[in-house]
Each structure stands twice: as C-alpha cells, then as structure tokens.
Amino acid sequence: MAGKANGRKARNGGGEITMSDIARHAGVSPMTVSRALSDPPSVSEKMRRKVDAAVRQFGYLPNRIAGSLSSKRTNVVGLVVPSIRNSLYAAMVQAISDVARANGLHLMIANSGHRLEDEEALVSALLAQRVCGLVLHNTAHSRRLRELLARTDIPVVETGNLPAKPIDMAVSYSNFDAARAMTGHLGRLGYKRIGFVTLPLRDNDRSRERRRGYFAALKELGLPADPGLVMEAPGGFAEGADALVRLVQTHPDIDACFFAGDVLAVGALFECQRRGWAVPGRIAIASFDDLDLLRHTVPTVTTLRIPRQDIGRRSAELLVNRLRGASRQKVRIDVGFEIVQREST
Amino acid sequence: MAGKANGRKARNGGGEITMSDIARHAGVSPMTVSRALSDPPSVSEKMRRKVDAAVRQFGYLPNRIAGSLSSKRTNVVGLVVPSIRNSLYAAMVQAISDVARANGLHLMIANSGHRLEDEEALVSALLAQRVCGLVLHNTAHSRRLRELLARTDIPVVETGNLPAKPIDMAVSYSNFDAARAMTGHLGRLGYKRIGFVTLPLRDNDRSRERRRGYFAALKELGLPADPGLVMEAPGGFAEGADALVRLVQTHPDIDACFFAGDVLAVGALFECQRRGWAVPGRIAIASFDDLDLLRHTVPTVTTLRIPRQDIGRRSAELLVNRLRGASRQKVRIDVGFEIVQREST
DNA sequence: CTATAGGTTGGTAGCGATACCACAGAACGC
DNA sequence: GCGTTCTGTGGTATCGCTACCAACCTATAG
Known part of the structure; x- marks a missing residue:
C-alpha cells in the first residue's frame, strides 16, 4: 500500500489538497499533474487518465495563487470605471467580460467614482495584485498614476476618450467630434438657439471635450456662443x-x-410631456449615447450612437493579443460614432 | 558600501523589486519591511521611516500574490451575477464594491448569463483563485455546485431570492411575497382581469417564484386563474x-x-402612449423594481421598490464580519420590499 | 545588581505551484 | 549497430512573501 511514494514527508496539517496529494494518489509525479492540467497534450493518454481520475475523486482545484507566483503570470485583468452603476459602462464591462471569459481571463473591477486620487489608489492595488492587463475608462490621470503606468510593462487600454498621447493603447471615439457633429446636425436642421447641458466638468476630460465640440460647431455654424x-x-x-x-x-x-x-x-423629454411643450415643435431634444430607452419614448429621441460594446470588445481583444505575444506598440483606435436622427429634432 | 548585507546572493535577473531589495536599501530585515507595510504600529518610528523612504524611492508595490500564498489569505471577493449589463444588478454590485473597498477588499466579477453550468464553472474558477468570499445572485444552483460550496469553508452569500435552505447566508426579499403583494394590490384597487408578464422561467427561480405569487394572490382575491x-x-x-x-x-x-x-x-407604457390607450383608464400598468425611470414617466408607474443597494451592502457586510472572525452560522435576512403606488394604476 | 517582562528585530522554513534541466526509452537514419 | 532526435517523465530550485520562533534590548521590580 505504502508503495513507492514512501519516503515523502506527509505532515500536511489538514491543509488544502495539493498537487502533490493528487500526484501521490495517481502514482505520478507532481510535474505530470501540473502538465496534465495546464497542457494536456503534453502528457500521455495513460497518465492523463490517472490524473483526471484522482482530480475528480478529490474534487481538486489547483491553487492559482501558487501557480501565478511560480509562473509570474496571472489571468486577471483589472478594470477601473467611474461608476459601475451607470449602464453605459455596464455595456462595455459586459463586452470585456465576455471576451475575457472566452480567453480564460478574469475581471477585477474597481470604481473610481470619478475621483482621480481614487483611480490612482485603485490602480496601485490592482498592480499589487499583479493583474496581467488594465482597462481604464478615464484618460485624465494624476501625475503619479502616469508615472506608475509608465514603469509597468503590462498592457494598458484607455477608453472613454481618444487621448492625444495614449499611455499605451486607446480604444474610443472622439467626444469632441461627437459633440461637434451633433451640434452641427441641429444647426443644419435649422435650429438657431441651441442649448447645451453637460455633466460635471471637473476631473472629466470627456465632458470638457464635449463642451469644446459644442462651441466649435456653433462657430462653424456662424451662431453666437452664448x-x-x-x-x-x-x-x-x-x-x-x-x-x-x-x-x-x-x-x-x-x-x-x-x-x-x-x-x-429623457428627464427633459418627460418634463416636456408634463408641461405640454411639443417636442420638437416648441423645443427639439438631442441626446448623447444610444440608450435603448431613446428608441422607445414618445417621441423617439435623436442621439449619438456610441458603440460601447465594440469599445469593450476591442479593448479586451487588444489585451488578449498582447498577452499572446503581440509586440508592444501604441495603438489608437477610433471606433467612431453615428448620429441617429429621430422624431425629437 | 557593501555593508552587512554582503553574503547575500544577488543574482536577481532583472526581475521585479522585492521586499528584500527594499530591506537591503533601508538597512533592515525583510521581516521589518513586511511588518512596516502590513502592520505599521508593530514597528518603531525609526524603522518605519527608513522603510517608507525606500519604498517611495523605488516605487515599490508589494506582491500580493506572494503574500496571499504565504499567508493563505486573499483580499478578493468573488461575485457572480446573471448579467453585468442589467442595471438592477449594477446597483447591487456598486454597493458591494463600496463596502468591499472600504474594507480593503477587491471584487472579481463574473457573468453567468443565467446559465447554471456557467455559474458552476465560474465559481470553480473563483475558488481556484482562492477568493475569500462569494456572493451569488442566483439561488438555484446545479448539484455539483452545491457540493463544491458545501466543501469550501469560505463565506457565501446568496441574493436574488430567499432560498428555503441557504447554502450559508442569504440576503434578499421574497419574490413570491412581492409578486403576491402587487397582484393583491391591483385586486384591491378594483381591477378584475389582471394580466401577468414574466421574464423567462427557465433556470430562474426568481421568475418562477413571482409567477407563483401572482397565482396565489388571484386565488386570495377570488379571481379566476387564466x-x-x-x-x-x-x-x-x-x-x-x-x-x-x-x-x-x-x-x-x-x-x-x-x-x-x-x-x-416601460415598453408597454410607451406603446400605450403611441396607441392612445389611457393608462390607467384603458389599462393599468404595474412594474417590478423601482427603476429611477418609473418615477419620471408620464404617467408615473406603480411598482415594487426592492432595496437592491441594501442587499448589496448587507451582503458585503456579512462577508466582512465573517472574515473578521464572526462565527459561522446560517443567516437569512429578509430585506423586504415596498409597494409604490403611482399614477399608472 | 540580577531577574523578569515587554517590546522590537531578525533568521528560517515553508505556502503550492511551475521552469528548467536531466534522463530514460522509442523511433529513426546511414 | 550506434549515434541522433524526439517524446514523455521526474527532480530540484525557486517565485516573493509571511508565520513562527529565537534573540536581543530596554525597563522595571525586588
């Protein structure tokens, strides 16, 4: 019974089941177990069956912490978004999640709450976890964060805006171009006094770019900037x-x-319904981002379609390619946008 | 110059900066560095300053992978939701994320896509990553997953429904009670022919419970079940x-x-607007879950307020308490719900 | 002045996996 | 027939950190 695996010490104080345990019960070496699990073809049919049997019998789950330490690789991607709650980010996160999953990667998600200092702290923590790649929705980073990222050599994708000088890779649309295009569109429809409502500008390069685009379009239209x-x-x-x-x-x-x-x-549209202001008769309404909702309201709402899902998918694909060995080169993908003209304008 | 740290081998092949490096440059032992970083009060002021200086100088980020392997603890919570995209889950995820962050924990999020087999695979992967706790939105699990979770001793919180027999802890409302209450509410408002539209029932105990609640209420109201x-x-x-x-x-x-x-x-409400069907004159509309949207439509929509954020917050708090040493005991928290009567009924 | 306690510091031995090298045996060529 | 390649397997040495224990130093009491 004691067999050949005899001389080995067995003072495993009731801890977790290890690869060595599986190896002993399968009558093979730990290395063979490791290979059978991480690269099955490299092991003979016979060995693989023995290992698989022992793995199933004990319900063995390899310890990836140990594996990662040893191999200096992890299968975890870090992701920092301004808000998990916002459905815009949710669509992107979902797409990243899908691509990651298909490639055996996991997602560690963090919430910066639009605060640059928090972003910095979170990225530090993710780097301490030795994530194999990062996706950041923000493109306006603190100086210390830029230094931190400059020193690391894991792939980093920025989304949310097209930065002039990406840290590593960027996948986004131009907030400036998008806002300019929509404002121009309204002008060409004949509207003369076009209001602009923006999200808070502080710590948010995307909002600022949009405002810049609005003013640029007004100028091009020959309308006064009020x-x-x-x-x-x-x-x-x-x-x-x-x-x-x-x-x-x-x-x-x-x-x-x-x-x-x-x-x-949408809030504005509902207010118009309540007050009996005709849309677009009294006032035209245009939105940013093609929320599903905007296609169903009465009237339907003119908006900018931003391919959020594509952004997520392509970001994740870039990471995966880099992890598979693609050479490190700056990539800057403009996924574009589209004006969707509907009833509200 | 070579000082006392002389005899040490230094064939670090350009790898990452380690605690030993910091220790050497700070002129202290690696253990002191470890303590200075993870439990500052246990180290003298003088040592701490030396360590901090070296840490800052090199931009050292401790390797949590190594730390976790050594200490057999991680600071990562696993979370499995049916869909990241859905804003209901998003509110809960955000709350979990906030509590986790405040307690130094990270979140690993996975997407089951409402598929039990995927849930099983994802939980396995999370356990392989040795997460320190799990939150599962589903309560209908595959048999193998139940076995897996029965064997593990990390805390597990189920949300999304109140299971009769929780695996470990559960924080939720009763889908049955909620659907029954709303149907009863409609009955008491005088409606006689109450339709019921449900999400897909397959692999979804929550949908099934809601339907059960609907029929139970009809019976109580003395209305025929059609x-x-x-x-x-x-x-x-x-x-x-x-x-x-x-x-x-x-x-x-x-x-x-x-x-x-x-x-x-909401889709139904907009359809009524398009067709000119008065709500609630021609037909009353009630919803499930207090989406912000429902408070702003015209008319506003009667719904069930489910405290999604509370569910997230309390789930995370339960995990944290358990990690802090609270004894393992089954907990089953019913966060309840509330009927919000608005203009649509 | 010595004994004891308390608070800091350092050395050593793993944590559970993988990388790398060594080696045994099968398959192949000239 | 013997070197050569190839495939499959095992042994050993880490990976970077923390737990544990031993050693030391200072403070206080008797």
Whole structure:
C-alpha cells in the first residue's frame, strides 16, 4: 500500500489538497499533474487518465495563487470605471467580460467614482495584485498614476476618450467630434438657439471635450456662443428636467437643446410631456449615447450612437493579443460614432 | 558600501523589486519591511521611516500574490451575477464594491448569463483563485455546485431570492411575497382581469417564484386563474410592448397588467402612449423594481421598490464580519420590499 | 545588581505551484 | 549497430512573501 511514494514527508496539517496529494494518489509525479492540467497534450493518454481520475475523486482545484507566483503570470485583468452603476459602462464591462471569459481571463473591477486620487489608489492595488492587463475608462490621470503606468510593462487600454498621447493603447471615439457633429446636425436642421447641458466638468476630460465640440460647431455654424445657454448638471432624470426648464425660462427663444450625457435628455423629454411643450415643435431634444430607452419614448429621441460594446470588445481583444505575444506598440483606435436622427429634432 | 548585507546572493535577473531589495536599501530585515507595510504600529518610528523612504524611492508595490500564498489569505471577493449589463444588478454590485473597498477588499466579477453550468464553472474558477468570499445572485444552483460550496469553508452569500435552505447566508426579499403583494394590490384597487408578464422561467427561480405569487394572490382575491393572461417574455422595451398588445388583443377585457421584470412595463407604457390607450383608464400598468425611470414617466408607474443597494451592502457586510472572525452560522435576512403606488394604476 | 517582562528585530522554513534541466526509452537514419 | 532526435517523465530550485520562533534590548521590580 505504502508503495513507492514512501519516503515523502506527509505532515500536511489538514491543509488544502495539493498537487502533490493528487500526484501521490495517481502514482505520478507532481510535474505530470501540473502538465496534465495546464497542457494536456503534453502528457500521455495513460497518465492523463490517472490524473483526471484522482482530480475528480478529490474534487481538486489547483491553487492559482501558487501557480501565478511560480509562473509570474496571472489571468486577471483589472478594470477601473467611474461608476459601475451607470449602464453605459455596464455595456462595455459586459463586452470585456465576455471576451475575457472566452480567453480564460478574469475581471477585477474597481470604481473610481470619478475621483482621480481614487483611480490612482485603485490602480496601485490592482498592480499589487499583479493583474496581467488594465482597462481604464478615464484618460485624465494624476501625475503619479502616469508615472506608475509608465514603469509597468503590462498592457494598458484607455477608453472613454481618444487621448492625444495614449499611455499605451486607446480604444474610443472622439467626444469632441461627437459633440461637434451633433451640434452641427441641429444647426443644419435649422435650429438657431441651441442649448447645451453637460455633466460635471471637473476631473472629466470627456465632458470638457464635449463642451469644446459644442462651441466649435456653433462657430462653424456662424451662431453666437452664448455661455448662458450652457448648463452643468449631474446626471439624472430630474436634473435634465431642471436644466431644460431653467434654460427655457432664461432664454425663451431657445429652440433646441443638446443633452451631452446620461439620462438628462429623457428627464427633459418627460418634463416636456408634463408641461405640454411639443417636442420638437416648441423645443427639439438631442441626446448623447444610444440608450435603448431613446428608441422607445414618445417621441423617439435623436442621439449619438456610441458603440460601447465594440469599445469593450476591442479593448479586451487588444489585451488578449498582447498577452499572446503581440509586440508592444501604441495603438489608437477610433471606433467612431453615428448620429441617429429621430422624431425629437 | 557593501555593508552587512554582503553574503547575500544577488543574482536577481532583472526581475521585479522585492521586499528584500527594499530591506537591503533601508538597512533592515525583510521581516521589518513586511511588518512596516502590513502592520505599521508593530514597528518603531525609526524603522518605519527608513522603510517608507525606500519604498517611495523605488516605487515599490508589494506582491500580493506572494503574500496571499504565504499567508493563505486573499483580499478578493468573488461575485457572480446573471448579467453585468442589467442595471438592477449594477446597483447591487456598486454597493458591494463600496463596502468591499472600504474594507480593503477587491471584487472579481463574473457573468453567468443565467446559465447554471456557467455559474458552476465560474465559481470553480473563483475558488481556484482562492477568493475569500462569494456572493451569488442566483439561488438555484446545479448539484455539483452545491457540493463544491458545501466543501469550501469560505463565506457565501446568496441574493436574488430567499432560498428555503441557504447554502450559508442569504440576503434578499421574497419574490413570491412581492409578486403576491402587487397582484393583491391591483385586486384591491378594483381591477378584475389582471394580466401577468414574466421574464423567462427557465433556470430562474426568481421568475418562477413571482409567477407563483401572482397565482396565489388571484386565488386570495377570488379571481379566476387564466393561463392565457400569463405571458413569458425576455426583458426589454419592445418585448414588454409586444406582450401587452398581444394580451389586449386576445383578452379585450383585461384591465390591468403586472410586468414582473426589467423594463417590460416601460415598453408597454410607451406603446400605450403611441396607441392612445389611457393608462390607467384603458389599462393599468404595474412594474417590478423601482427603476429611477418609473418615477419620471408620464404617467408615473406603480411598482415594487426592492432595496437592491441594501442587499448589496448587507451582503458585503456579512462577508466582512465573517472574515473578521464572526462565527459561522446560517443567516437569512429578509430585506423586504415596498409597494409604490403611482399614477399608472 | 540580577531577574523578569515587554517590546522590537531578525533568521528560517515553508505556502503550492511551475521552469528548467536531466534522463530514460522509442523511433529513426546511414 | 550506434549515434541522433524526439517524446514523455521526474527532480530540484525557486517565485516573493509571511508565520513562527529565537534573540536581543530596554525597563522595571525586588
């Protein structure tokens, strides 16, 4: 019974089942177990069956912590988003998750809450966990974070905006171009007094780019840039409604409003329904991001379709390629956007 | 220069900066570095300063993989949800994330896509990563998964439904009670022919419980149970609209409809707006889950408020307490629900 | 002045896996 | 027929950190 695996010490104080345990019971060496599990073809049919049997019998789950330490590789991707709750990010996260899963990777998700210091702390923590890649939604980073990332050699993908100088790789659309295009679109439809409601600008390069795009388009349209037509509002239905009402009250001649973020536009639309303001008769409404919702409201809402899912998918694919050995080179993918003209304008 | 740290081998092939490196440059032992970082008060002021200086100088990030292997502890919580994309889960995930963060824990998130086999595979993978705790949204698990979880001794929280026999801990509301309460509410408002639209029932104990609650309430109300008034639909605006139209066409006498899931109710409401069906005049509409949206539509929609955030927060707190040493005992928390009566009924 | 306690520090031995090298035996060529 | 290649297997030495124990130093009491 004691067989050939005799001389080995067995003072395993009731701890977890290890590869050596499986090896002993299968009558093979630990190395063979390791190979049978991580690269089956490299092991003979006979050995593999013995190992598989022992693995099943004991319900053995290899310890990836140990594996990672030894191999200096992990199968965990880090992801930092401003808010998990927001459905925009959710679509991207889901896409990343799907690609990651298909490639045997796991996701560690962190929430920066739009705070740069938090982003820095979270990335540090993820690097301490030795993630094999990073996806950051933000592109405006703290100086220390930039230094940190410059020193690391894991792949990093930035999304959310197209930075002029990406840290490593970037997959996004241009917030500037998108906002400019929509504002231009409204102008070409004949609207003359176009309001602009933006998400908070602080620590958010995306919001700032959008505002820049709005003003650039006004200039191109030959329309006056009236700072009174620009409002900053936190994302939300009520906030969108508020912003619209205030704009209409202070600028009764306003004939269109572009809501550059979140569910602001929908909140405004509902407010119009409540007040009996015809959309687009009294005021036209345009939104940012093709929430499913906007296709179903009455009237349906003109918006910018941002391929959030593509962004997630391609980001993850870039990471996977790099992990598979693709050479390190800066990549900057513009996934573009599309204006979806609907009933509200 | 070579000092006392002389005899040590230094054939570090350009690998990562280790604790020993920091120790050498700070002129202390690796153990002191370890303590200075993980339990500062246990080290003298002088040593701590030396260590901190070296850490900052080299931008040293401790390797948590190694730390975890050595200490047999990780600071990663595993989380399996049916869909990351769905905003209901997002609210819960965010709450878990916040509590985890405040306690130095990280989140590894996986997506089961409502498939039990996938859930099983994902949990296995998370256990292989040696997560220190698990949150599962599903409560209907495969037999093999139950066995797997029975053998592990990490804390497990189930959410999404109140299982009769929790694996370990459970934090949820009763889908049965909630659906029964809303159906009863509609009955007491005087509606006689109450339709019911449910999410797919397969592999989803929550949907099945809701349907059970609906029928239980009808019985209590003394209303006939007409299977023709029940429709199964995947979640989505269009699907909700479709379901409503079909119900109205096949059962012209229907006077209320309870949409037990996702955005079905909103899709139906918009369809009514398009067709000019008065809500609740022609047909009353009730929903499940207090999406922000429902408070802003015209009319506002009667719904069930499920404290999704509380569920997340309390789940995470249970995990944290257990990790801090709370004794292992089955916990079953019913967070309840609330009927929010609004204009649509 | 010595004994004891308490608070810091350092050395050693793993944690559970994989990388790398060595080696045994089968298959092949000239 | 013997070197040569190839395939499959095992042994050994880490990977970077922490647990545990031993050693030391200072403080306090008797």
